[in-house]
Amino acid sequence: MPGSPRGGAGHGLSPVDRRMLLVCSFVLAAALGQMNFTGDQVLRVLAKNEKELSLLRDLEGLKPQKVDFWRGPARPSLPVDMRVPFSELRDIKAYLESHGLAYSIMIKDIQVLLDEEREAMAKSRRLERSASSFSYSSYHTLEEIYTWIDSFVTEHSNIVSKIQIGHSFENRSILVLKFSTGGSQRPAIWIDTGIHSREWITHATGIWTARKIVNKYGKDRIVTDVLNAMDIFMEIVSNPDGFAFTHSMNRLWRKNKSSRPGIFCIGVDLNRNWNSGFGGNGSNDNPCSETYHGPSPQSEPEVAAVVNFITSHGNIKALISIHSYSQMLMYPYGHSLEPVSNQEELMPVGSLSTGLMTAASSTPSALSSVTLGTMASCCRPHRSSPQPRRHGWPFGPSWSTR
Numbered sequence: 502m503p504g505s506p507r508g509g510a511g512h513g514l515s516p517v518d519r520r521m522l523l524v525c526s527f528v529l530a531a532a533l534g535q536m537n538f539t540g541d542q543v544l545r546v547l548a549k550n551e552k553e554l555s556l557l558r559d560l561e562g563l564k565p566q567k568v569d570f571w572r573g574p575a576r577p578s579l580p581v582d583m584r585v586p587f588s589e590l591r592d593i594k595a596y597l598e599s600h601g602l603a604y605s606i607m608i609k610d611i612q613v614l615l616d617e618e619r620e621a622m623a624k625s626r627r628l629e630r631s632a633s634s635f636s637y638s639s640y641h642t643l644e645e646i647y648t649w650i651d652s653f654v655t656e657h658s659n660i661v662s663k664i665q666i667g668h669s670f671e672n673r674s675i676l677v678l679k680f681s682t683g684g685s686q687r688p689a690i691w692i693d694t695g696i697h698s699r700e701w702i703t704h705a706t707g708i709w710t711a712r713k714i715v716n717k718y719g720k721d722r723i724v725t726d727v728l729n730a731m732d733i734f735m736e737i738v739s740n741p742d743g744f745a746f747t748h749s750m751n752r753l754w755r756k757n758k759s760s761r762p763g764i765f766c767i768g769v770d771l772n773r774n775w776n777s778g779f780g781g782n783g784s785n786d787n788p789c790s791e792t793y794h795g796p797s798p799q800s801e802p803e804v805a806a807v808v809n810f811i812t813s814h815g816n817i818k819a820l821i822s823i824h825s826y827s828q829m830l831m832y833p834y835g836h837s838l839e840p841v842s843n844q845e846e847l848m849p850v851g852s853l854s855t856g857l858m859t860a861a862s863s864t865p866s867a868l869s870s871v872t873l874g875t876m877a878s879c880c881r882p883h884r885s886s887p888q889p890r891r892h893g894w895p896f897g898p899s900w901s902t903r
């Protein structure tokens with residue numbers, strides 16, 4: 502769908518109707534204490550060359566904190582997706598048009614999708630309460646997830662335990678599930694979800710995977726073999742403060758909630774805070790940026806807790822970080838285009854994985870060289886380009902991000 506300057510929210514409504522719509526939405530949001538995104542759109546831009554990419558990169562400087570890149574400018578073959586607030590739509594579209602940048606409107610009104618999501622959650626919660634059950638196919642709050650963790654551990658105490666590895670900036674517990682069939686300091690796999698708090702589908706994926714592991718142990722050969730030889734650690738809510746904030750105030754919050762004297766903006770992108778390529782490609786030194794890397798490597802308690810745990814364990818063999826948005830499997834290093842030393846090992850493993858995922862989901866997955874340690878920036882697909890669905894809520898099923 503080609504973009505047009507008239508493609509904003511409330512298209513087809515008179516200016517008075519549109520104002521009424523905005524006022525009503527604002528009143529409703531204020532009553533619920535939540536930020537409202539009525540009229541905000543997600544635009545998809547296809548840059549033809551490096552010059553057009555750099556025009557898109559300039560947008561972050563021209564409109565600081567206004568354009569939220571869901572898929573940043575990486576290379577000409579990959580689309581760029583950005584959320585633009587209603588108040589900025591006219592300017593941003595004029596900028597794109599004046600530079601001959603073709604765009605389409607991928608999401609016409611974000612708030613419509615958010616309202617649908619909230620309604621679905623409320624409906625699911627009513628069903629859960631009446632049936633005293635936990636739905637593995639709907640979203641949950643931090644409190645609900647932590648309660649689920651406790652009952653899950655109690656129910657499967659022969660194989661699962663709970664470890665507290667630290668506290669968040671706002672002093673919430675940082676919890677890890679340990680799946681183990683015995684032994685000490687066995688080789689282990691680390692899996693984390695939700696480091697970017699708005700990527701709710703990743704928390705749900707972690708919970709679903711945890712249940713799958715306990716249900717398949719002793720029945721499925723691969724799960725059984727893995728757990729007989731290795732432990733699995735799962736950090737389901739890797740950014741508890743940010744996650745709580747996505748429920749209470751701002752559904753689209755990505756960073757943690759740390760604050761520092763003299764700095765107006767809150768939060769660090771935890772996935773840019775690792776001590777690997779710190780401050781490099783794909784991160785930002787502006788505290789107001791969505792990809793702010795923080796004042797120093799591992800400055801954030803949520804990152805330091807993971808680093809301390811993995812370092813002191815000493816026998817972690819694989820680290821998998823689950824994100825949502827584009828369909829990609831990434832391997833080290835995102836901040837550099839140089840091949841890693843074990844590229845020849847990672848490439849076939851990655852190819853096999855993307856092939857299996859594509860076969861299982863019928864959604865093509867791309868393979869990229871990006872760091873497992875930092876997951877900083879992007880993207881050098883070796884196979885097909887990612888092809889996410891064009892409609893629907895991107896932080897929901899079948900989308901994924903970094």
Ligand SMILES: [Zn+2]
Pocket residue numbers: 696697700824825902903
């Ligand atoms: Zn992410």
